[in-house]
Amino acid sequence: MYIEVILPFAIQGTYTYRTAADMALKAGCRVVVPLAKKEVVGIVYKTYTELSPLLDDSKVRDVTAVLDEEAVVTDNQLLLWQWMSDYYMCPIGDVLAAALPKKVMDRQFSFSTSPCERKNQVHITIVQDPFELTEQQERAMKDIRTQWQDKRVVLLHGVTSSGKTEVYIHLIKEQLRAGKQVLYLVPEIALTAQLTDRLQRVFGDRLLVYHSRVSDGKRAEAYKQVLRHGKPQVVVGARSAVFLPFRDLGLVIVDEEHEQSYKQQDPAPRYHGRSVAIMLAYQQGAYALLGTATPSIETMYNVETGKYGCSRMTERFQGLRLPRITLIDLNRQYHRKEMYGHLSDPLVARIQEELAKGKQIILFQNRRGYAPYMQCSNCGSVPKCPNCDVSLTVHRTIRGSYLQCHYCGAETGIMSACSECGSEMKIHGFGTERLEDEVAHLFPKASVARMDLDSTRRKNAYQEIISSFSEHKVDILIGTQMVTKGLHFDDVSLVAVLQADTLFNQPSFRSYERAFQMLEQVAGRAGRKGQQGEVIIQTFDPNHPVFDYLRGHDTDGFYQWQRQERSQFRFPPFCHLITLTVKHRDEERAEAAATELRGHLTDVFGQRCSAVMPPSITRIQNLHIRQIQLRIERTAPIKKGKEMLGQILKELSASGLCKGVIIQPDTEPM
Ligand SMILES: [Zn+2]
Ligand SMILES: [Zn+2]
Incomplete structure (x- = not known):
């Protein structure tokens, strides 16, 4: 055999x-x-x-x-x-x-059942959740069930704080009672500790948590447990949970479906957790539910074309109103010199008022570190990473000041004088660390905490920050996009975005989509029972169209606008986009290989193939990078296209023309 x-x-x-x-x-x-x-x-x-x-x-x-x-x-x-x-x-x-x-x-790992485990009984104990469904939630439940009869994938489009989690919990209970398994995907498990606690209380030992922060040994045990499927289970996990050996899935939930952290960038497979989850549900005849307040353009398009169903929740929980949004024009503020550091006078005044009322405040700046770069005041030179084509970020912490590359982690000391001309170096821009300094200085009586990648590296640090904020031991929470995700605090009356412009200026066709989602999500953190929250956005570009949609919390209008742009410039979902990334230590070799590859591609794909492009960061970890994009029309057989592309890559690798060059296709680029 x-x-x-x-x-x-x-x-x-x-x-x-x-x-x-x-x-x-x-x-x-x-x-x-x-x-x-x-x-x-x-x-x-x-x-x-x-x-x-x-x-x-x-x-x-x-x-x-x-x-x-x-x-x-x-x-x-x-x-x-x-x-x-x-x-x-x-x-x-x-x-x-x-x-x-x-x-x-590992050959030592055994899948055989130990005697005590065999006694595991099929015995369902689901603790009653104290929450009753609201009328709106009941309606959404019925609606979702009805739509599932016709379409296996349904979008639950509910505004922030509309109570989507309760709907999920009830739908999960139904599946467990029917003896089925449920997969509940969340974008980043570390950010959803509040959710896991809640689910633990409802589902007890039916709940299995599975993600990359769980030790490998524990994940292996969880894998074994799902494989046996002795009892109905609900698995809550990050994207890797799609790989568990489910046998009888009834429902797959993809919460915050718009989140880009569902995408695995490196290493291969460069997969999108949402797409794989939908395929998994399809294979097992399970229902799929995508939930979010800010749907991705792709998902909205699938709803529009009738591929997915859609159910809406437009009211916030307990009659909470959507927050009021105020824009502050930074050009004017700087011109009039009405700024304290990076906070405008009106923002400072509003923070003072809210602090006096005993309220809490969230300040959002999507940049970690002290400042994004240093620059010579005379010749303009900027310290760069020796391994990557990026400027070094300034950090100022208890362990001292240093410069760090956010791509490869390389560190070096702060330089007081320019290495080129010896003149004075100045710090430009600001990140969360600098903001923390300024805020502590401006409001000496307030207690301030910072939540970003650096402040949450230590085990449990994230949980500690969340707890002290929710227990109101902290008045002002400063953070990066970490603060935008699924957190609920009752006493937050004011949320401020310190510099919205950094969100728009990203070199991606998704940058407006992401900016809108991030701003709408961070805005959703404002407001408490019975009172309308407030969001203050500081920007150099107050006329940017994204703000019009944001002010009206108009996700449909935003979708229509982006839909038109994507269709006009032929971006997903109006084409299949495939990115080919070419990497080599030697820049000329990278360029030559990319040119060779492009030649082969144009022979087959013609105009669908772009020119060779240097990406916005042309070198990371000493590898020079070039990119080629393939845009294949939606009406073309994409499977065939991929086969042809695969054939080209195979022939090229066999020819030896691109020896030692890394070529990475990404068929669902973010
Ligand atoms: Zn200089
Ligand atoms: Zn680097």
């Missing part, structure tokens, strides 16, 4: 091995096989009684050991892996490496 084995590496295709004829080996079992001079653990993909005539029997090696009697990777999983390998154009070995906890691929 012969088997095809998937090995957990970035190698194309599968490897064939021989097993004893009487061995009843199943697809999905783990085997130990020889590879060159090593032994590796792989997953059986297919079994054959006869060898393919294309292979030479004398070169096929024997399997070293078989680790499982029963499959530990289900047929459904293998199907999903194959789909991902095709769809995201990466070796199936890359999918395996992303899908299974490392410990599962």
Whole structure:
């Protein structure tokens, strides 16, 4: 007998091995096989009684050991892996490496049941949730159920604080009662501790938490538990939870579906958690529910074209009104010198008033560190990272001042004099650290906390900041986009965005979409029971159209506007966009390889292929980067297109013309 084995590496295709004829080996079992001079653990993909005539029997090696009697990777999983390998154009070995906890691929790890676990009974205890559904939530539930009859994917478009979580919880309960499994995806698990606590109270030991911050050993145990499926389960997790061995999924929820953190950028598979979740639901005949206050343009388009259903919740919980939005023109403020550091006079005055009333305030600046760069006051030179084409960010912390690259982490000391001309260096712009300094100085009696990547690195640090803010031990919370996500605080009356412009000036066709989503989400943190919250936005460009939609909380209007722009300039969802990233340590080699690749692409794809473009950051970690975009019309057979592209990449790699060059296709670029 012969088997095809998937090995957990970035190698194309599968490897064939021989097993004893009487061995009843199943697809999905783990085997130990020889590879060159090593032994590796792989997953059986297919079994054959006869060898393919294309292979030479004398070169096929024997399997070293078989680790499982029963499959530990289900047929459904293998199907999903194959789909991902095709769809995201990466070796199936890359999918395996992303899908299974490392410990599962350890030959010592056993899937056999221990005696005490066998007693696990099928016994459902769902604690009653104290929350009753509101009329609006009841309506949404019925609506979603009705729409599911017709469309398997439904968008729950509910404004911030409309109580989507309660709707999810009720729908999950229904599925558990029917003996089904539920997958509840959240964008970043570290940011949703409030949610997990809540779910834990409702679902108790039915709840399984699965994400990359859970240790690998624990993830392996969770994998085993889902594989057995002794009882109905709800798994709450980040995107990697789509890889669990579900057997009987009834419902997949993708909360905050617009979040870009669902996308895995590196390494391959460069997948989008939302797309894989929808495919997973489809495979298992489960319902899918996408929830958000600020839907992605893609999802809105799928609703518009009738592919997805849509249910709306327009009222906020407990009659809360959507916050009032005030813009402050920074040009005018600076011109009149009505600024305290980076806070305008009117903002300072409003903060003082709210503090006097005993209220809490959130200040949003989507830039961590003290300042984004230093510059020589004479010759204008800016200290750059030695490994990347970016300026170094200034940090000022208890451990001292230093410059850091936010792409590779390289650090160096602060320079007081310019290395080129010896003149004085000045700090430009501001990040959360500088804002914290200024705020502490302006409001000495207020207690101030900062929430960003740097202040939350320590274990539990994130949780501690959230707790002290929700217990009102902190008056002013300063933060990056971390503060925009799914947090609810009763006493926050004022939210301020310190410099909205940085959100618009991103080199991506999604930059307005992201800016709108981020501003609407951060605005959603303002307001408490019975009182309208306020959002103050400081900007150099108060006439930017995004603000018109934001002021009216007009997601539909915003969608119509962006839809038109995307259609006019042919961006997703009006085309299939594929990005090819070419990398090499030597700039000329990168450029030459990209030009070679483009030549082959234009032969096949013609005008669909862009010129070779340097991305906004042309070098990261000493690799020079070039990009080519393919825009394939929606009416064209994209599967065929990807096959043709795959063929070009294969031929190019075989020709040796691009030896040592990294070429990465991304079929769902963000
Ligand atoms: Zn200088
Ligand atoms: Zn760097």
